[in-house]
Amino acid sequence: MSTPTTLFEKVWAEHVVVPETADTPAVLYVDLHIIHEVTTPQAFSVLRASGLPVRRPDLTLPTLDHSTPTTPVSTFKDLLVAGEGAANQVRQMERNCEEFGLELLGYGSGKRGIVHVIGPELGATQPGKTIVCGDSHSSTHGAFGALAFGIGTTEVGHVLATQCLLQRKPKTLAVDVDGTLPQGVTAKDVILAVIGRIGVDGGTGHVIEYRGEAIRALGMEARMTICNMSIEGGARAGMIAPDDTTFDYLQGRERAPAGDAWEAAVTRWRMLRTDDGAAFDKSVTIDATRLMPMVTFGTNPGMVVGIDEPVPSGGDASFRKALDYMQVEPGQPMTAYGVDVVFVGSCTNGRLSDIEEAARVLEGRKVADGVRMLVVPGSERVKAEAEARGLDRIILAAGAEWREAGCSMCIGMNGDIAQPGQLSVSTSNRNFEGRQGIGARTVLASPATAAASAVEGRVADPRKYA
Amino acid sequence: MKPVRTITSKTVVLPTRDIDTDQIIAARFLTTTSREGLGKNAFHDLRYDKDGTPRADFVLNRPEADGCSILVAGNNFGCGSSREHAPWALLDYGFEAVISTEIADIFRNNALKNGLVAIVVDAATHAWLLDNPGVALTIDVEGTTIKLPDGRKVPFALDRFARYCLVEGLDQLGFLQKHVDDIVRYEETRPWTP
Ligand code: SF4
Numbered sequence: 001m002s003t004p005t006t007l008f009e010k011v012w013a014e015h016v017v018v019p020e021t022a023d024t025p026a027v028l029y030v031d032l033h034i035i036h037e038v039t040t041p042q043a044f045s046v047l048r049a050s051g052l053p054v055r056r057p058d059l060t061l062p063t064l065d066h067s068t069p070t071t072p073v074s075t076f077k078d079l080l081v082a083g084e085g086a087a088n089q090v091r092q093m094e095r096n097c098e099e100f101g102l103e104l105l106g107y108g109s110g111k112r113g114i115v116h117v118i119g120p121e122l123g124a125t126q127p128g129k130t131i132v133c134g135d136s137h138s139s140t141h142g143a144f145g146a147l148a149f150g151i152g153t154t155e156v157g158h159v160l161a162t163q164c165l166l167q168r169k170p171k172t173l174a175v176d177v178d179g180t181l182p183q184g185v186t187a188k189d190v191i192l193a194v195i196g197r198i199g200v201d202g203g204t205g206h207v208i209e210y211r212g213e214a215i216r217a218l219g220m221e222a223r224m225t226i227c228n229m230s231i232e233g234g235a236r237a238g239m240i241a242p243d244d245t246t247f248d249y250l251q252g253r254e255r256a257p258a259g260d261a262w263e264a265a266v267t268r269w270r271m272l273r274t275d276d277g278a279a280f281d282k283s284v285t286i287d288a289t290r291l292m293p294m295v296t297f298g299t300n301p302g303m304v305v306g307i308d309e310p311v312p313s314g315g316d317a318s319f320r321k322a323l324d325y326m327q328v329e330p331g332q333p334m335t336a337y338g339v340d341v342v343f344v345g346s347c348t349n350g351r352l353s354d355i356e357e358a359a360r361v362l363e364g365r366k367v368a369d370g371v372r373m374l375v376v377p378g379s380e381r382v383k384a385e386a387e388a389r390g391l392d393r394i395i396l397a398a399g400a401e402w403r404e405a406g407c408s409m410c411i412g413m414n415g416d417i418a419q420p421g422q423l424s425v426s427t428s429n430r431n432f433e434g435r436q437g438i439g440a441r442t443v444l445a446s447p448a449t450a451a452a453s454a455v456e457g458r459v460a461d462p463r464k465y466a
Numbered sequence: 467m468k469p470v471r472t473i474t475s476k477t478v479v480l481p482t483r484d485i486d487t488d489q490i491i492a493a494r495f496l497t498t499t500s501r502e503g504l505g506k507n508a509f510h511d512l513r514y515d516k517d518g519t520p521r522a523d524f525v526l527n528r529p530e531a532d533g534c535s536i537l538v539a540g541n542n543f544g545c546g547s548s549r550e551h552a553p554w555a556l557l558d559y560g561f562e563a564v565i566s567t568e569i570a571d572i573f574r575n576n577a578l579k580n581g582l583v584a585i586v587v588d589a590a591t592h593a594w595l596l597d598n599p600g601v602a603l604t605i606d607v608e609g610t611t612i613k614l615p616d617g618r619k620v621p622f623a624l625d626r627f628a629r630y631c632l633v634e635g636l637d638q639l640g641f642l643q644k645h646v647d648d649i650v651r652y653e654e655t656r657p658w659t660p
Contacts, residue, residue, distance in 0.1 A: 014656075017645065017652040018645055018648050022626060023630070024626075024627050025625075025627055027645050027648065027649070029649070029652055029653075029656075031660030032660060038496050039548070039549065039550070041499035041500075042499070042501050042550075045499075045500075046639070059660060067496075067497055083494075083497060085497030085498060086497045088497070089497050089498075089499060129660055134548060134550075135547075136546065136547050136548040150548035151572070151575075152549075152572060152575060152576035152579065153550040153576075154550060154576065154579045154580065154639075155576075157639060158638065158639055158642055161639060161642070162639075162649060163649065164642055164645070164649055166627070166638055166641070168625065200542060200545055201484070201541070201542040201545065201570070204542070204570060204571055205571060231546075231572075234542070234545065234570060236571050236572060264658075265658075268658060300484050300486070300545070317481070318481075318483040318484065318540060411493045412494065413493040413496055413497060420516060430486075430488065430546060432486045432546060433488070433511065434489070435488050435493070438511055438516060439516070
């Protein structure tokens, strides 16, 4: 019998073009390369300067998301809402795609959206693929049993030119989430708890595999929320073994295999699991039954507490600096703090089920006076589907804003920002200083917690709305 | 890329843990289509107050930081976003090396590909460097050692390929392109197509 191997090792082994040695990294083949306007211009410049074409336009999926405004766009003037630099970047991307023969899912396509939302929704994200993008939340696609990770712009150029990357094989970390989740506790709460447990550097150099009963019970969108934030624990990739939930999600999507090819693919995908007895370099077990809604209190995603737990005291100078920035006191729960802005969206929580979760809390209620709430669908498709279900009307009736698809306040480089000192409850993935605007104070939370906070005007426990 | 063999400089120390790439270069400066000119906005919100006045208490604004090209930072430097603008900004600012006890994966990859030497040292050396800002160091990239002022040489780990590329000034795209036959063979013989 051959040595038992992990899911990661199986996918890795299938994509090695040239094995690694002590002197050189492996040449690893990339099956899907998703690109966007912010981290590609300099890579296209390198191709242009060297006279190189894009090797596999058919495996390259370009869209526009990071620096696009979340107001309607039909002219260049509309793009300027996000600023001149952002607008030019969008135009440059359109020109680059045309010059290099790439089909851009841009304005007018009806398919534009956040890189990590459109890959899955098109069915381009599939089990067993290697998927990269010049964005660290590429780990999202690992929810399908793909090996997916973020790369820098130089590497974007490597993939465009050769469809390959130079990579050292990472280590593996098993995260088992055992038991069933209590009512009102969501995937976002699970991943925040995981990061709180392993720390923001606990996964450095590792690929995480999420396992256990609580993970198996999640739908695909919830699994994407989990894998999305692997990078916040330092891991470049997070994976979940594909199963019937995965196959049901993919079947019939436009870029998924069809007919006989579908059957063959599912047969192959069923093999993509960690063998019994396979060894991980590290492992962590989390008891799902003890989890609660989680919120961050500091300036990285590892600084997290349960919604009714006090903010911890003590810590070193970096810890105190973070609390100072956030203007929070040790010993107080986060529910003591008033909210100025609420953001529901991003590649972490900008999918249909996330918007449904927020709308369920908002239905028949009002956003508190003085609170601005933005709900931003992750893609044009998510927007259309939400509208077909009437979610936009619930959101608007509650007094929140229903906007166009894009990264929006997750990154604050497109015109959507919080003002200095404002407290923002956000379903995105990073509460770094200034991430949502200079001096903005970000509290990461689930869509339900975000919506409950909007209604109450302070950080709020969503369980009473469950 | 220019070859990087040795770096001799005084250090500047930023002891904060978990300095993320949003701190190094904020997202609002990413709306550029060039690699150049990011240095003036490196650590922007730490360097300047909201009126754009330099913060006198920030270490890079002190006179002794002038000309220092070695940054010693708290644990887990460069976490967060994959933006290569972070090493571009540090290089453009004038840094040639960054030393910590842990450097986030994507940042380290990006840094080394651009000739910014990202070095992980042991906790004791790190603690000493944090406690002694402004000491003169010589980093020998080929020998993978840091020479301390007392002449002692501290070894550090550096991937052999990354080291080779730094020392030779090698462009990794050229290396990948040499494998084009292997890539074609892989595409033609793999059991399934994406
Ligand atoms: S939503 Fe945020 S994290 Fe996701 S791709 Fe956009 S900027 Fe990156």
